[in-house]
Amino acid sequence: MACTKEAPKPLDLSHHYSRVTKNRGSSAVKDFYKYFRIPNIGNLAGGLPNNNYFPFDTLEGAAALPDRFRPTPNKPVDPPSGTQQALKRNDGLPASQVLVPKTSMSADLLRKIDLKTALQYGTAQGYPPLYSYLRQFTRENMHPNVPYADGPEIILTCGSTDGFNKTIEALSNVWDEGHDPINEREGIVVEEFCYMNAIQAARPRGLNIVPIAIDDEGMKASGKGGLDDVLETWDESKGRRPHLMYTVTIGQNPTSGTLSIQRRQEIYAVCSRYDVIIVEDDPYWYLQYPSANGDSKAARGQSSLKTSQPLEDTFDKPKSSGYPFLDSLVPSYLSVDTDGRVVRLDTFSKTVAPGCRLGWVTAQPALCERLLRITETSTQQPSGFVQSMIAEMIMGPHNPNGRGGGKDDVGWKTDGWVRWLEGLRGNYERRMQTMCGIFEAGKQLVKTGRRQSMSEDWSVVDTVPMFDFVWPLGGMFIWVKLNFETHPLWKKTSHEKLSRALWIHLTTPKYLVLVAPGSLFAPTEKIREEKSFSFFRICFAAVGEADVAPTSYRFVEGCKSFWAKKKLDDIDEDMEEEVEQGLLAMQMC
Numbered sequence: 030m031a032c033t034k035e036a037p038k039p040l041d042l043s044h045h046y047s048r049v050t051k052n053r054g055s056s057a058v059k060d061f062y063k064y065f066r067i068p069n070i071g072n073l074a075g076g077l078p079n080n081n082y083f084p085f086d087t088l089e090g091a092a093a094l095p096d097r098f099r100p101t102p103n104k105p106v107d108p109p110s111g112t113q114q115a116l117k118r119n120d121g122l123p124a125s126q127v128l129v130p131k132t133s134m135s136a137d138l139l140r141k142i143d144l145k146t147a148l149q150y151g152t153a154q155g156y157p158p159l160y161s162y163l164r165q166f167t168r169e170n171m172h173p174n175v176p177y178a179d180g181p182e183i184i185l186t187c188g189s190t191d192g193f194n195k196t197i198e199a200l201s202n203v204w205d206e207g208h209d210p211i212n213e214r215e216g217i218v219v220e221e222f223c224y225m226n227a228i229q230a231a232r233p234r235g236l237n238i239v240p241i242a243i244d245d246e247g248m249k250a251s252g253k254g255g256l257d258d259v260l261e262t263w264d265e266s267k268g269r270r271p272h273l274m275y276t277v278t279i280g281q282n283p284t285s286g287t288l289s290i291q292r293r294q295e296i297y298a299v300c301s302r303y304d305v306i307i308v309e310d311d312p313y314w315y316l317q318y319p320s321a322n323g324d325s326k327a328a329r330g331q332s333s334l335k336t337s338q339p340l341e342d343t344f345d346k347p348k349s350s351g352y353p354f355l356d357s358l359v360p361s362y363l364s365v366d367t368d369g370r371v372v373r374l375d376t377f378s379k380t381v382a383p384g385c386r387l388g389w390v391t392a393q394p395a396l397c398e399r400l401l402r403i404t405e406t407s408t409q410q411p412s413g414f415v416q417s418m419i420a421e422m423i424m425g426p427h428n429p430n431g432r433g434g435g436k437d438d439v440g441w442k443t444d445g446w447v448r449w450l451e452g453l454r455g456n457y458e459r460r461m462q463t464m465c466g467i468f469e470a471g472k473q474l475v476k477t478g479r480r481q482s483m484s485e486d487w488s489v490v491d492t493v494p495m496f497d498f499v500w501p502l503g504g505m506f507i508w509v510k511l512n513f514e515t516h517p518l519w520k521k522t523s524h525e526k527l528s529r530a531l532w533i534h535l536t537t538p539k540y541l542v543l544v545a546p547g548s549l550f551a552p553t554e555k556i557r558e559e560k561s562f563s564f565f566r567i568c569f570a571a572v573g574e575a576d577v578a579p580t581s582y583r584f585v586e587g588c589k590s591f592w593a594k595k596k597l598d599d600i601d602e603d604m605e606e607e608v609e610q611g612l613l614a615m616q617m618c
Contacts, residue, residue: 036178039369039393042200045272045306046399050199056405062152066138080145088144088414089128092422092434095445098452101459103319103357126438129417130430140427147417153404155185155389156416162424166443167375167391170355172363173348181363182397183389184404187411189310189374192390193275194230195403196308196372199396200273204235214268218256219275220248222508222550222564224282224310227275237268238552245499247286248276250295260303274305279359280313280504283550283566287317287502290359297365309362310374313504315450317358318458321465325500328469352447354454359503369393377419379505380450387411387419457505457570464507464569464581465500471585472496474592495588505570509544511563517595528562530600531591540587542580 043051065072133143139161147156154160164183168175175181186192197217204214216237219228228238242254249255256274263270278288288296300307326332350356362371369392376388390400404410425433425440433440441449474493498509513519513527528546535542547564551557572580594600 036176037367038179039177039395042306042370042393042396045200045304047199047202049202050399050403053399053402053406055402056153062150075150077150080149083131083144083148085144085148086131087128088418089126089432090418092125092127093449094124094436095434095441095449096452097449098456100354100448100451100455101318101320103353124436125434126432127418127422127434128426128430128432129421130426130428133426133428133431135427137427140424142417142420142424142426142431143428144413144417147413149413151410151413153184153401153410155410156413156420158424159416159420160185162420163389166446167389170350170352170443170447172361172391173350174360175363176365176367177369177393179394181391182394183391184397184400185411185416186374186388186390186404187386187408188378188383188388189312189376190226190230191386191408192374192376192388193227193308193310195400195407196374196390197231197234197236197273198403199399200306201231201234201236204268206235209235211266211268215273216268216271217273217275218259218271218305219552220277220281220284220286221254221552221556222284222547222561223275223552224277225550225552227310228552231275236273237271239271240552240556243281243284243286245286246292247278247281247284247288248292248296250292250299256296257299260299260305270303272303272305273308274300275308275310277310277313278362279311280316280501280506282313282504283506283545283547283564284508285499285501285504285506286508287359287504293362294365297362300370301368305370307362307371308374309371311361312374312376312379314358314361314375315380316454316457316505317503318454318461318501319357320458320462321500321502324462324465325469328466328500354447354451363391369396372396380453381419385415385419387415456574460569460574460577461501461507463577464567465498467578467581467585468496468498468507468509471582471589472498474589493592495592505568507567507569509565509567511565513563516592518597518600522597522600524562525558527600531588532565534591534600535584535587539590540583542584542587544584 061074064070065075129147130143132145133141135141138157140158142158151157155163160183163185167183168180172181186195201215201217202213214235214237216239217231218239218241220243221240222243223240232238239259241256241259242249242252251257260270278293280287297307299305361373363373371392373391374388375391377385378388381387390397392400410416421431421440422434423441423443423446425431425435425442426438432438435441435445472495474495476491476493493515494512495515496509496511498507501507511528511531513524516527518527532544532546534540535544545566545568547561547566548557550564550566551561567584569577
């Protein structure tokens with residue numbers, strides 16, 4: 030039932046703006062652009078190059094139809110519906126040709142897709158057709174239930190990293206240990222293992238990096254080391270209590286955790302109490318795997334009759350996105366953002382390609398306006414080549430000279446875009462199922478032997494748990510916890526050396542598996558030294574489809590052979606081999 034209560038206006042967050050952000054005004058040059066739209070104006074004012082001298086007459090490429098990949102069910106406990114059976118894979122070659130013409134005769138600036146406009150100087154909000162489409166998709170389909178008045182605004186970015194950099198520039202001041210007093214140092218809370226690009230962007234600004242304890246879901250709201258505990262007991266001798274949070278809530282990188290709706294509500298309540306702005310980086314939102322819970326229980330001999338409740342049974346969604354797939358996804362923090370304190374980062378990196386360097390920020394309008402001012406004097410807008418191709422592929426041409434990404438030269442439209450996202454989820458979910466199934470079967474080392482008593486001879490089977498993991502409910506990663514305490518050399522060498530030796534052992538010619546050590550994702554030196562040696566991040570997305578199973582088996586076999594090592598000399602040989610390989614690589618450079 031639709032909510033009739035009047036929505037609150039978003040809070041004024043200007044007290045969190047950096048000094049530079051408060052001083053930013055609108056670009057006089059960009060403000061002047063509105064006069065360029067006067068029909069038949071003789072424009073002698075702008076410093077625009079003549080579009081007739083652009084060397085590109087068209088921009089075109091073969092593209093997939095949106096039904097190329099087979100989806101997986103939104104509710105895996107149900108039999109395939111008629112709709113699901115109809116969503117079949119298109120096994121033919123790419124059947125569309127996207128073409129952006131040099132000039133479109135359309136008078137509608139929000140539908141006019143051509144190189145004449147896309148390759149020219151433009152507005153910092155983004156290319157008007159793509160900006161308009163993404164704004165509507167964001168507000169009506171992705172997040173139809175944002176609870177503050179008039180809803181969010183968006184601004185296009187050069188990917189999520191660009192969006193994050195602009196966000197922390199807007200909301201934090203640079204602090205220098207040798208120059209500024211400690212009571213001016215600001216801070217940002219993060220998961221205790223997190224995406225390090227964000228940390229590497231925040232740390233040079235002097236921000237306190239404050240890790241928060243995690244569990245299988247992700248960031249903890251309460252309990253020892255949880256968000257409430259850290260903020261309530263904050264020691265001001267370290268600087269100001271953090272006012273920013275950076276978090277990946279679906280398929281968290283690297284731990285693969287996915288926050289439930291209840292946990293989001295709990296964390297949001299803490300952030301509201303302590304006036305913390307939530308920066309939600311969500312590149313894996315579409316990659317949520319409803320099968321993981323049931324498959325995990327079945328593999329471990331637990332009851333699989335009851336899986337995680339469907340979204341509509343756990344959360345009051347007064348308005349549908351219009352698409353069952355989108356409705357089935359755990360919603361963004363934006364869905365509980367009564368204060369307007371959520372800044373969401375989206376990207377085309379995982380849905381089209383990382384090289385697009387294209388994404389968008391969703392936030393309350395006042396904050397988007399400040400990000401717009403930063404963009405006007407920095408990146409200005411993402412690449413016109415990329416924006417026009419994405420716009421033409423999805424929206425389709427409003428001009429007979431263009432061609433979209435769908436059948437009959439029309440665009441994918443929103444139906445096709447959502448279908449593409451469903452197919453991507455299906456492909457990655459099947460990869461996850463394959464790798465997790467192999468890891469589940471091989472995570473224990475089975476030892477057989479015989480024991481004798483005075484009267485009988487016994488056959489004995491022992492199992493040694495080498496590693497464990499949680500089947501991911503989203504994302505691209507499996508976060509493997511190594512049980513090094515079961516290794517024969519656990520008490521004979523350092524834990525860090527044992528972890529490093531296994532990592533090297535897996536890269537040797539017999540196994541040829543490269544995994545990411547947990548130390549790469551430790552936001553502080555303390556976590557790196559005390560906890561990171563126990564973890565590997567393993568990505569099931571990057572290798573070829575045919576290689577997922579063989580590579581997974583090689584990881585398992587590599588662990589088994591490593592657990593058979595009983596002498597320090599055995600792992601020292603692996604360490605020496607790494608040094609020799611490194612010297613050889615240097616000689617070949």
